[in-house]
Amino acid sequence: LKIAVDVMSGDFPPEILIEGAVQAVNAFNVQLIVVGKADLIEKKLKTMKFDSRLIEIENAEEVILMTDDPVTGFKTKKDSSIIKCAQLVKQEKAAGFFSPGNTGATLITSLFINGRLKGISRPAISTFIPTVNGTPQVLLDAGANLECNVNNLLQFAVMGSSLIKKYFGIANPKVGLINIGEESTKGSDILQKTYKALEKLGMDFIGNIESSQTLDGKANVLITDGFTGNILIKSIEGTFKSLIKIATKEIKKSIFYQTGALMMKSALQNINRILSADEYGAAPLLGVNAVCMIGHGHSRQKDIKSGIRVTMQYVEKKVNSAIVETIKEYRLNKIRVPYQFWHMSDFREVPLEY
Amino acid sequence: LKIAVDVMSGDFPPEILIEGAVQAVNAFNVQLIVVGKADLIEKKLKTMKFDSRLIEIENAEEVILMTDDPVTGFKTKKDSSIIKCAQLVKQEKAAGFFSPGNTGATLITSLFINGRLKGISRPAISTFIPTVNGTPQVLLDAGANLECNVNNLLQFAVMGSSLIKKYFGIANPKVGLINIGEESTKGSDILQKTYKALEKLGMDFIGNIESSQTLDGKANVLITDGFTGNILIKSIEGTFKSLIKIATKEIKKSIFYQTGALMMKSALQNINRILSADEYGAAPLLGVNAVCMIGHGHSRQKDIKSGIRVTMQYVEKKVNSAIVETIKEYRLNKIRVPYQFWHMSDFREVPLEY
Numbered sequence: 001l002k003i004a005v006d007v008m009s010g011d012f013p014p015e016i017l018i019e020g021a022v023q024a025v026n027a028f029n030v031q032l033i034v035v036g037k038a039d040l041i042e043k044k045l046k047t048m049k050f051d052s053r054l055i056e057i058e059n060a061e062e063v064i065l066m067t068d069d070p071v072t073g074f075k076t077k078k079d080s081s082i083i084k085c086a087q088l089v090k091q092e093k094a095a096g097f098f099s100p101g102n103t104g105a106t107l108i109t110s111l112f113i114n115g116r117l118k119g120i121s122r123p124a125i126s127t128f129i130p131t132v133n134g135t136p137q138v139l140l141d142a143g144a145n146l147e148c149n150v151n152n153l154l155q156f157a158v159m160g161s162s163l164i165k166k167y168f169g170i171a172n173p174k175v176g177l178i179n180i181g182e183e184s185t186k187g188s189d190i191l192q193k194t195y196k197a198l199e200k201l202g203m204d205f206i207g208n209i210e211s212s213q214t215l216d217g218k219a220n221v222l223i224t225d226g227f228t229g230n231i232l233i234k235s236i237e238g239t240f241k242s243l244i245k246i247a248t249k250e251i252k253k254s255i256f257y258q259t260g261a262l263m264m265k266s267a268l269q270n271i272n273r274i275l276s277a278d279e280y281g282a283a284p285l286l287g288v289n290a291v292c293m294i295g296h297g298h299s300r301q302k303d304i305k306s307g308i309r310v311t312m313q314y315v316e317k318k319v320n321s322a323i324v325e326t327i328k329e330y331r332l333n334k335i336r337v338p339y340q341f342w343h344m345s346d347f348r349e350v351p352l353e354y
Numbered sequence: 355l356k357i358a359v360d361v362m363s364g365d366f367p368p369e370i371l372i373e374g375a376v377q378a379v380n381a382f383n384v385q386l387i388v389v390g391k392a393d394l395i396e397k398k399l400k401t402m403k404f405d406s407r408l409i410e411i412e413n414a415e416e417v418i419l420m421t422d423d424p425v426t427g428f429k430t431k432k433d434s435s436i437i438k439c440a441q442l443v444k445q446e447k448a449a450g451f452f453s454p455g456n457t458g459a460t461l462i463t464s465l466f467i468n469g470r471l472k473g474i475s476r477p478a479i480s481t482f483i484p485t486v487n488g489t490p491q492v493l494l495d496a497g498a499n500l501e502c503n504v505n506n507l508l509q510f511a512v513m514g515s516s517l518i519k520k521y522f523g524i525a526n527p528k529v530g531l532i533n534i535g536e537e538s539t540k541g542s543d544i545l546q547k548t549y550k551a552l553e554k555l556g557m558d559f560i561g562n563i564e565s566s567q568t569l570d571g572k573a574n575v576l577i578t579d580g581f582t583g584n585i586l587i588k589s590i591e592g593t594f595k596s597l598i599k600i601a602t603k604e605i606k607k608s609i610f611y612q613t614g615a616l617m618m619k620s621a622l623q624n625i626n627r628i629l630s631a632d633e634y635g636a637a638p639l640l641g642v643n644a645v646c647m648i649g650h651g652h653s654r655q656k657d658i659k660s661g662i663r664v665t666m667q668y669v670e671k672k673v674n675s676a677i678v679e680t681i682k683e684y685r686l687n688k689i690r691v692p693y694q695f696w697h698m699s700d701f702r703e704v705p706l707e708y
Contacts (some may be wrong), residue, residue, distance in 0.1 A: 092415075118690075132596050147542070180497065180580075186502070187581065188500060188581070201529070210592075212587060212589065215593060227534055227541065228582065230534040231532070231534065231565045231582055234534075234565040235565035236589060238567060239589070239594065243594070243625075245486050245598060247621075254621070256618075259617055260613075260616070263611065263613055263614030264615060266606040271604050344396050352473075
C-alpha cells in the first residue's frame with residue numbers, strides 16, 4: 001500500500017509538508033511517494049530520520065497555485081505535483097493520493113485522469129462536520145457542483161452512507177436532506193422530489209435537516225448541492241472564528257476575565273478540539289475512480305500526517321467499492337448526465353484521455 | 355403615530371405579549387392598537403398601569419397558528435389578528451404593525467392587503483446580523499423568496515441600503531453579495547450577472563462576501579436569495595447554540611472550570627449580547643406598502659417592547675419612502691415580474707383585493 005502525497009501545493013512551504021509526511025511514515029509505517037521538486041525534497045529528507053525504504057520521490061517540476069484557475073492550471077501545468085499524484089494512482093503505482101492544494105484543480109485533475117466510479121454522474125466533496133453529541137457526520141457536496149438534480153443528490157446519499165458505513169462501521173447511516181424547513185413541501189422542486197425519492201429508496205432517511213441543526217448530530221450524512229453546502233460549512237467555520245475573536249477581545253478587558261479563562265484553559269482546548277474538523281485533515285472527493293483526498297490549504301505537519309492516515313484508511317476500508325455496490329443495489333446507475341462544472345464551459349476542450 | 359401590535363400569534367401566551375406592549379407604552383409614550391381577543395386583552399390590561407389614552411383594543415376572534423399553512427391561514431381565518439393588523443394599516447388607522455406570528459402568513463397577509471411598494475417586484479425579509487466590529491449589517495432576503503432573478507437581487511440591494519441609510523444614518527452603505535468565492539466569476543449565472551450589474555449601479559458595492567465573512571462586518575447590506583439567506587442565518591444561529599451546549603457540558607466537568615466561568619460571567623454575558631440579534635426584536639418585511647415587522651415566534655416581553663420600538667422608528671425614519679425614491683433613482687422599477695411564492699401555486703385563487 002503506497003500513498004502519493006503532494007508536498008508542493010499547500011499554503012505553507014514544502015519543507016513543512018515534508019515534515020508531516022515523514023511523521024506519518026514514522027507513526028503509521030506507511031509507504032509514501034512524495035511528489036514535488038526532487039532536489040528540494042531530497043535536501044529536506046536528508047535532515048530527517050525515517051526508514052528510507054518507506055519513502056520514494058516522484059519529481060514534478062511545476063506547481064498549480066492556489067490562485068491559478070483550475071481549468072487553466074490543469075491544462076497548462078502538465079508536470080505539476082497534483083497531476084503527477086493522480087497519474088501515479090491511474091498507473092496503479094499508488095493506491096491513493098492526498099493534496100492540500102487548489103481544490104478545483106484537484107477535482108478536475110482526478111476527474112479527468114482517474115475518471116468517475118461506475119454509475120456515478122458527479123463526484124462530490126464530502127466534509128466531516130463536528131457534532132455536539134459526537135455522532136460521525138459527513139456533508140456532501142461541499143462545493144464541487146453548483147447545481148444538482150435529484151439523481152445527483154441521491155447518489156450523494158449513497159456515497160455518504162457508504163463512507164460512514166465503511167469508515168465508522170455504522171450499519172445503517174442516518175441520511176438527512178439540508179432544507180429550509182422540516183416539512184416535505186419545503187424548498188425547491190428538486191428538493192421536494194429528492195425528499196420523496198429518499199423516502200422510497202430504502203435508506204434510513206430521517207427527513208429534512210435545517211441548517212440550525214447541522215451540528216446536532218441527528219444525521220450521519222447530510223445531503224445538499226455544492227453551493228448550499230459551501231455556504232453552510234463556511235458559515236459554521238466563520239461563526240466559530242468570529243466568536244473566538246469576540247471572546248478574545250472581551251477577555252482582554254479585565255485581569256479577572258483572563259484569570260477565569262486561564263482556569264478554563266483545558267476546557268476551552270477541549271471545546272476547540274470537539275469543534276475542529278481538522279482532526280481528519282482531509283475531505284475525500286467521492287465518486288472519482290481513485291482515493292483522492294483534498295486537504296485544507298493551510299495544512300501544517302499534523303494535518304498532512306492525519307490526511308495521510310485518512311487516505312490509508314479509505315484505501316484499506318474499500319470505501320469506493322462499497323459506493324459502486326450500493327449504487328447498483330439502489331439502481332441509481334441508470335441515469336448518466338454529462339458532467340458540468342462551475343463556469344467551465346471550456347471544459348469540452350480538455351481531452352478526456354489526458 | 356399609532357402602531358398595531360398582534361398579541362395573539364406568538365409562541366408565548368397573549369398575556370406575556372400584552373405585558374411587553376404595555377412596557378413599550380410606558381417607555382416610549384407610543385400609541386398602540388393591541389390586536390387580539392378583546393375580552394382577554396381587557397382583562398389583562400386591568401391588572402396593569404399605563405396611560406389609558408395610549409392603548410386601544412381591536413378585536414380579532416381568530417389566530418393563525420405557527421403550524422398553519424400560510425396560504426390556508428390567510429384564506430380561511432379572515433378575523434385573525436395578523437389580518438386585522440394589516441387592515442388597520444391599510445385603513446390608515448395605524449402607521450405600522452408588528453407581529454411575532456407565523457412568518458409566511460404575515461408575509462402573504464401584508465403582500466395581499468397592503469400591496470407592494472411602487473417599483474418593487476418582490477418583498478424580502480431583512481434580518482439584522484451581529485458583527486465582530488459592531489458595524490450595522492442587514493441581510494436580505496432571509497426567506498421570503500426561494501429563487502431570485504437579477505432584478506430581485508438588485509432591488510434587495512436598494513431596499514437594504516435605504517434601510518441602513520435611514521435607520522443608522524450611514525450615507526453610503528456598503529453592499530456585498532453572498533457567494534461561494536470572492537471572484538466575480540464565482541457562483542450561478544444569476545449571481546455573476548448580479549455582480550456585474552451591482553458594479554455599474556452606483557452603490558458602494560464591495561464585491562462577493564463568502565459566508566465565512568458574514569459576521570466580520572465588512573458590509574452593511576448582504577444580498578442573497580431567500581433559500582441561501584435562510585440557510586445562512588439559521589446556520590449562524592445554530593452554531594452559536596451548539597457552541598453554548600458544548601461549552602456548558604465541558605464546564606460542568608470540573609469545579610475549577612465552573613469557577614473560571616463564574617469569573618468571566620459578565621464577559622460571557624457581553625459576548626452573548628453582542629451576538630444576539632434579538633436586540634432589534636423584529637425583522638422588517640421590506641417592499642410591502644406598509645411598515646410590517648415580523649418578530650421571532652419566541653418573543654417575550656422585552657422582544658415585544660423592542661419590536662414596537664423598531665416599528666416606530668421605521669415609521670418615523672420613513673424607510674419606505676426612501677426605498678421608493680432610490681428604486682426610481684437607480685431605474686430599477688422598469689421590470690415587474692409576477693409574484694411567485696414558495697409552492698403557492700394556489701395563490702392565484704386569492705383575490706388581490708382581499
